Amino acid sequence: MLNKKLWISILLRSRPHFLSTLFPKQKLSRVFSCSYHISEPRVYIRFEDHFIGNFGFPKKNFCSQVSTLSVSKCWNCNAVALSKPFLACESCRCVQPVDPSVDYFQIFGLKKIYGIDDTNLESKYKNWQKKLHPDLVHSKSEKEKEYAAEQSARVIDAYRTLQKPLLRAMYLLQMEGIHVDEEKTVSEPELLAEMMEFREAVEEAGSPQTLKQIQGQVQEKMEVWSKYFENAFKNRKFDDAISSTQRMTYYHRINEEIIKKL
Ligand SMILES: [Zn+2]
Secondary structure (H helix, E strand, O other): OHHHHHHHHHHHHHOOHHHHHHOOOOOHHHOOEEEEEOOOOEEEEEEOOEEEEEEEOOOOOOHHHHHHOEEOEOOOOOOEOOOOOOOEOOOOOOEOOOOOOOOHHHHOOOOOOOOOOOOOHHHHHHHHHHHHOHHHHOOOOHHHHHHHHHHHHHHHHHHHHHHOHHHHHHHHHHHOOOOOOOOOOOOOHHHHHHHHHHHHHHHHOOOHHHHHHHHHHHHHHHHHHHHHHHHHHHOOOHHHHHHHHHHHHHHHHHHHHHHHHO
């Protein structure tokens, strides 16, 4: 796997004409990384954070098939995909089929990090929905309507996931192949006592003001563990990242109880 990645990288550096014919405007000397997905034989080539293109390869006999490089094209007008994610065609505006290799961060042009710090997430989401919403393609073919429904649902999922710290944390772990068991209880007596206190306080709260006050305390705790997760994940200390996610789950649930009562 690693060898293949390296090999493609060397190939692209040594034979830039493969790309220069397809993407004459790109500075190919700056191509520095590419990735190969074994589940879907396609190579994604990027430099810095910019996507250049993706190329399909037949799975068998990978090396000898390089001359058959193919580019993602619009299913409707055949235009070459010049940007990633290729959710809708730049030329004919036709909605494209879902590409599962495009992750939620890529949908919004974000780096794959926890602290996305992007205040434009909502506007980016709305822009996608303007292009992909199934209602907007009501006059189009059944095929495109289907693509629009799938793409739109995926963008909604992506937005909801990245918007919420806990879901974003879990998604990042999932991308690393780590599944967090939300039901797994944390057995630290200190945390359990704190949870009991919060729950009692929420039950006994007699006014929205009191509830908001408790909510503020819960959010403070959430932020502390959120930071903890961010550092752990950045340093690839996945055990610590998992345990902070489990703590965040507790605070998330209390916050939901508060919202129900407000
Ligand atoms: Zn097109």
